[in-house]
Amino acid sequence: xxxxxxxxxxxxxxxxxxxxxxxxxxxxxxxxxxxxxxxxxxxxxxxxxxxxxxxxxxxxxxxxxxxxxxxxxxxxxxxxxxxxxxxxxxxxxxxxxxxxxxxxxxxxxxxxxxxxxxxxxxxxxxxxxxxxxxxxxxxxxxxxxxxxxxxxxxxxxxxxxxxxxxxxxxxxxxxxxxxxxxxxxxxxxxxxxxxxxxxxxxxxxxxxxxxxxxxxxxxxxxxxxxxxxxxxxxxxxxxxxxxxxxxxxxxxxxxxxxxxxxxxxxxxxxxxxxxxx
Amino acid sequence: xxxxxxxxxxxxxxxxxxxxxxxxxxxxxxxxxxxxxxxxxxxxxxxxxxxxxxxxxxxxxxxxxxxxxxxxxxxxxxxxxxxxxxxxxxxxxxxxxxxxxxxxxxxxxxxxxxxxxxxxxxxxxxxxxxxxxxxxxxxxxxxxxxxxxxxxxxxxxxxxxxxxxxxxxxxxxxxxxxxxxxxxxxxxxxxxxxxxxxxxxxxxxxxxxx
Numbered sequence: 001x002x003x004x005x006x007x008x009x010x011x012x013x014x015x016x017x018x019x020x021x022x023x024x025x026x027x028x029x030x031x032x033x034x035x036x037x038x039x040x041x042x043x044x045x046x047x048x049x050x051x052x053x054x055x056x057x058x059x060x061x062x063x064x065x066x067x068x069x070x071x072x073x074x075x076x077x078x079x080x081x082x083x084x085x086x087x088x089x090x091x092x093x094x095x096x097x098x099x100x101x102x103x104x105x106x107x108x109x110x111x112x113x114x115x116x117x118x119x120x121x122x123x124x125x126x127x128x129x130x131x132x133x134x135x136x137x138x139x140x141x142x143x144x145x146x147x148x149x150x151x152x153x154x155x156x157x158x159x160x161x162x163x164x165x166x167x168x169x170x171x172x173x174x175x176x177x178x179x180x181x182x183x184x185x186x187x188x189x190x191x192x193x194x195x196x197x198x199x200x201x202x203x204x205x206x207x208x209x210x211x212x213x214x215x216x217x218x219x220x221x222x223x224x225x226x227x228x229x230x231x232x233x234x235x236x237x238x239x240x241x242x243x244x245x246x247x248x249x250x251x252x253x254x255x256x257x258x259x260x261x262x263x264x265x266x267x268x269x270x271x272x273x274x275x276x277x
Numbered sequence: 278x279x280x281x282x283x284x285x286x287x288x289x290x291x292x293x294x295x296x297x298x299x300x301x302x303x304x305x306x307x308x309x310x311x312x313x314x315x316x317x318x319x320x321x322x323x324x325x326x327x328x329x330x331x332x333x334x335x336x337x338x339x340x341x342x343x344x345x346x347x348x349x350x351x352x353x354x355x356x357x358x359x360x361x362x363x364x365x366x367x368x369x370x371x372x373x374x375x376x377x378x379x380x381x382x383x384x385x386x387x388x389x390x391x392x393x394x395x396x397x398x399x400x401x402x403x404x405x406x407x408x409x410x411x412x413x414x415x416x417x418x419x420x421x422x423x424x425x426x427x428x429x430x431x432x433x434x435x436x437x438x439x440x441x442x443x444x445x446x447x448x449x450x451x452x453x454x455x456x457x458x459x460x461x462x463x464x465x466x467x468x469x470x471x472x473x474x475x476x477x478x479x480x481x482x483x484x485x486x487x
Contacts, residue, residue: 086428088314088315088317088328088332089314089317089322089328089329089332090317090319090322090328092328106329107328107329108329109328109329109331109332110329110332111314111332111414112418112419112424113414113424113428115418115419115421115424116420116421116422116424116425116428117425121421125418125419127418210425212425212426212428212429213425215429216428216429216432220429220432220433220436221315221316221432223436224312224315224432224435224436224439225316227436227437227439227440228308228436228439228440228442228443230440231439231440231441231442231443231444232443232447234443235443235444235447235451235452238374238447238452239447239451239452241378242374242375242376242377242378243376244451244452244453244454245373245374245376245452245453246454247453247455247469247472247473249282249466249468249469250468
């Protein structure tokens with residue numbers, strides 16, 4: 001199957017948050033009690049029960065006193081995924097046929113390293129189930145020919161789903177010269193058609209995996225093998241080239257290296273000898 | 278008091294031997310499961326009852342390792358931070374382990390030789406690093422920067438311990454035939470102790486040490 005993607009156009013979003021409800025509905029995620037902190041944005045953050053959310057942002061504008069932006073926040077399905085790099089369990093995070101990063105709860109060990117490894121701070125760790133949770137680009141719908149439910153629900157087309165190349169071409173036709181995520185991190189599975197700099201929409205200009213994670217992946221992992229394996233090989237070489245350091249008793253008395261038997265001391269031996277006589 | 282060469286002399290007590298066994302087994306199992314996590318080795322994961330179960334075992338074995346490493350300080354720390362001139366000589370002679378390639382002989386040592394002392398100190402320092410970082414990975418979900426740095430440190434310490442571990446295991450088994458009996462019986466023949474730990478035997482004979 002071809003690589004699929006979501007194309008999000010914040011300017012088309014009216015902030016209805018139907019996508020949030022649709023996502024909860026399809027993925028059977030329960031509601032969470034949140035606090036009102038003086039805005040329409042709710043829930044305040046992604047949680048193990050919120051795979052996507054609309055960020056309400058007020059930014060300065062030339063025409064109006066404020067410009068209200070509604071920006072979808074969810075897994076970006078990076079081609080070069082930090083979460084997959086750092087994941088400690090095979091099969092917990094896999095790449096689907098359509099290019100999405102899919103979670104498998106049964107394989108997840110709950111080490112929550114992916115939470116730290118993600119450059120977009122997306123995966124969430126569920127303390128109750130001890131598993132990670134995040135958007136899977138509806139990996140249980142897409143292979144069956146259905147669109148992700150957030151895109152299906154969206155009334156304005158702010159979230160569009162389709163072949164990645166087609167979406168990119170469409171965005172370019174509409175006048176978005178540069179689509180966010182076209183080249184970043186090997187190509188994101190969630191594309192953004194931003195009118196302005198990504199920073200205004202709350203996204204890093206150049207998203208990147210943490211250097212420590214990259215260094216660990218590139219150098220420390222091979223060094224783990226080299227360290228223990230190389231040293232073992234070196235010890236084998238020592239055994240062949242130099243050989244073991246055998247200690248031998250100087251006198252010609254029998255040794256008791258391999259037995260438990262404690263040889264009697266000279267005094268005792270003499271005493272025994274005398275009693276026998 | 279002169280010790281007879283054919284007698285056995287106690288080098289490790291029952292408590293220090295138990296300490297070493299617990300430390301050794303937990304360390305090896307942690308290494309094995311750690312490798313499985315690093316390289317996604319399914320067969321090792323199956324051996325531990327699947328990856329999610331291996332994660333629990335790895336974490337709790339870490340606690341066992343931490344406790345036994347902490348208690349080991351009562352057994353070996355004092356000996357291992359006592360260095361003398363003979364330790365420099367030992368290093369120059371490479372412990373006498375290079376045979377025909379470097380014919381210098383190892384000087385008389387105390388209960389433990391320089392290599393053993395340095396290995397213990399390495400294990401203590403990098404072990405502390407791996408324990409502290411391990412607990413941070415385990416117990417600090419949400420603190421992304423701490424998690425990444427702890428994960429990084431965990432692996433650096435793992436590599437360093439992994440470098441010294443094969444030397445320690447080799448020299449206590451194949452490299453020095455007969456040494457393994459210290460792990461099993463805790464005793465060594467006096468003539469053997471004279472070769473390996475001459476200063477210690479002399480101190481006992483003079484009545485200074487136990």
